[in-house]
Amino acid sequence: MKTATRADEWMTLLQREGYRQTAARRAIVEVILASQRALEPMEIFECGRKQYPGLGLVTVYRTLEKLEELGLVQRVHQPNGCNMVLRATQGHQHLLICTHCGQAVYFEGDDLHPLFERVAQGSGFDIQDHWLQLFGLCAACQKNPGEN
Amino acid sequence: MKTATRADEWMTLLQREGYRQTAARRAIVEVILASQRALEPMEIFECGRKQYPGLGLVTVYRTLEKLEELGLVQRVHQPNGCNMVLRATQGHQHLLICTHCGQAVYFEGDDLHPLFERVAQGSGFDIQDHWLQLFGLCAACQKNPGEN
DNA sequence: CTGAAATTGAAAACGTTTTTCAATTATAAC
DNA sequence: GTTATAATTGAAAAACGTTTTCAATTTCAG
Numbered sequence: 001m002k003t004a005t006r007a008d009e010w011m012t013l014l015q016r017e018g019y020r021q022t023a024a025r026r027a028i029v030e031v032i033l034a035s036q037r038a039l040e041p042m043e044i045f046e047c048g049r050k051q052y053p054g055l056g057l058v059t060v061y062r063t064l065e066k067l068e069e070l071g072l073v074q075r076v077h078q079p080n081g082c083n084m085v086l087r088a089t090q091g092h093q094h095l096l097i098c099t100h101c102g103q104a105v106y107f108e109g110d111d112l113h114p115l116f117e118r119v120a121q122g123s124g125f126d127i128q129d130h131w132l133q134l135f136g137l138c139a140a141c142q143k144n145p146g147e148n
Numbered sequence: 149m150k151t152a153t154r155a156d157e158w159m160t161l162l163q164r165e166g167y168r169q170t171a172a173r174r175a176i177v178e179v180i181l182a183s184q185r186a187l188e189p190m191e192i193f194e195c196g197r198k199q200y201p202g203l204g205l206v207t208v209y210r211t212l213e214k215l216e217e218l219g220l221v222q223r224v225h226q227p228n229g230c231n232m233v234l235r236a237t238q239g240h241q242h243l244l245i246c247t248h249c250g251q252a253v254y255f256e257g258d259d260l261h262p263l264f265e266r267v268a269q270g271s272g273f274d275i276q277d278h279w280l281q282l283f284g285l286c287a288a289c290q291k292n293p294g295e296n
Numbered sequence: 297c298t299g300a301a302a303t304t305g306a307a308a309a310c311g312t313t314t315t316t317c318a319a320t321t322a323t324a325a326c
Numbered sequence: 327g328t329t330a331t332a333a334t335t336g337a338a339a340a341a342c343g344t345t346t347t348c349a350a351t352t353t354c355a356g
């Protein structure tokens with residue numbers, strides 16, 4: 001399966017950084033890679049336990065730290081939670097999130113620099129960073145408004 | 149003082165909604181109105197106590213609920229906290245936040261609809277809402293990089 | 297196979313937010 | 327003013343998510 005291959009990559013990257021390959025970490029990595037949406041640590045713990053019943057919640061937190069450090073996952077802020085974890089993407093991309101099922105899709109940000117210029121001039125700020133996130137209904141949830 | 153007048157307005161709005169005017173609530177309202185940045189509940193509690201020593205933290209939480217319900221304050225997500233409270237503004241505006249001192253300034257959002265269109269077409273999503281927030285250094289913090 | 301070092305899960309500690317409850321206070325009616 | 331009543335209060339306790347501590351286990355290099 002595809003996610004297994006990607007999980008291998010992540011495990012190798014962990015090892016390359018001096019961390020060890022363990023069953024607990026693999027379970028966590030596979031849960032994150034298999035998910036289309038950002039997950040809370042508790043959800044990762046619960047799903048991971050199905051695959052590796054000995055898994056502890058503390059290990060989830062510790063592994064997330066390392067994956068974030070490696071840039072493999074990203075913390076996502078949502079109205080319903082601000083410590084949600086999603087696989088990261090390369091380059092500067094923004095998120096589009098389904099308000100119904102949570103599905104998270106990355107998209108290439110437009111060039112917002114004209115806006116930044118304007119705001120910088122108006123405010124005197126030196127603008128360094130920005131957050132942009134869109135919310136809506138994904139195609140599937142538009143068709144099945146009742147589901148879930 | 150200006151903030152006192154605005155505090156009166158907020159207290160009247162609370163009363164109009166059937167809530168009572170109390171010293172605890174007034175202290176909370178004045179702290180929020182006097183602040184240039186979003187505050188954590190605990191900060192509001194500590195500042196509010198200087199003005200009204202009997203204030204309880206629970207009352208802060210309960211008052212914030214009501215102020216949010218009335219649309220007078222807004223919860224702000226920041227890297228260092230996701231339950232920060234800021235006076236709200238009319239209409240659809242976005243925030244520019246100083247990464248050094250926390251100062252928060254509202255600005256009129258550009259027209260992002262062309263971007264939404266493009267993303268909607270590419271993803272099949274029906275886009276309903278968006279978050280846009282800019283971060284940078286305010287004019288004062290650019291001048292005094294050392295200051296706190 | 298062996299030993300050293302990293303990793304583990306459970307329990308305890310922690311900080312934040314919510315709930316519970318009896319006492320107090322604001323308000324409207326008199 | 328005084329009074330009745332319903333909202334509001336703060337403290338304590340509970341609930342929640344996250345972090346720390348620690349002894350036991352596991353990984354991995356040699």
